Amino acid sequence: MGKLMIFLCFILSVFPADATENRRHIHVVRRNSKKSHRGNTVAKIWIEENGQKKIDIAWSELTADEEALIIETIDKHWDKLNQLIDDVFAGKKIQIKKIK
Numbered sequence: 001m002g003k004l005m006i007f008l009c010f011i012l013s014v015f016p017a018d019a020t021e022n023r024r025h026i027h028v029v030r031r032n033s034k035k036s037h038r039g040n041t042v043a044k045i046w047i048e049e050n051g052q053k054k055i056d057i058a059w060s061e062l063t064a065d066e067e068a069l070i071i072e073t074i075d076k077h078w079d080k081l082n083q084l085i086d087d088v089f090a091g092k093k094i095q096i097k098k099i100k
Contacts, residue, residue: 002088004081006031007073007099010042010066012081019089024048025058026081028070043067045074053078073099 004026005012011029018025028043043060047053055071055078062070074081080097087094 002085002094003096004084004088004094005073005077005097005099007070010070012070012074014085014088016089024082024085026074026085028060028062043070045070047074047078047081 002014002016003011004014009031011031013027013029014025015027023046025044025046027041028045029040030042031040043062044058045060046056046058049056053075055074057067057071060067077097077099084094084097
């Protein structure tokens with residue numbers, strides 16, 4: 001798993017196998033949680049469509065308020081997240097961005 005960003009109690013991540021998917025997306029992991037859809041993943045959020053910014057929730061176990069905060073954070077840091085995703089898919093070591 002490629003950890004991209006830590007935000008509040010969430011980790012925004014990608015999986016190297018995701019490089020072949022049609023739309024770029026981020027997995028949201030709730031830190032220290034054992035109850036979730038897949039492992040600790042609590043949401044999957046699309047961040048683009050056809051190379052253009054388009055943030056959509058694929059599925060989520062988050063509250064509406066949590067979803068809104070995460071979408072706002074993804075929107076604000078969209079360019080940086082895409083660069084980090086490119087680096088992960090290229091096999092580069094990245095520095096996890098921490099947002100307060």
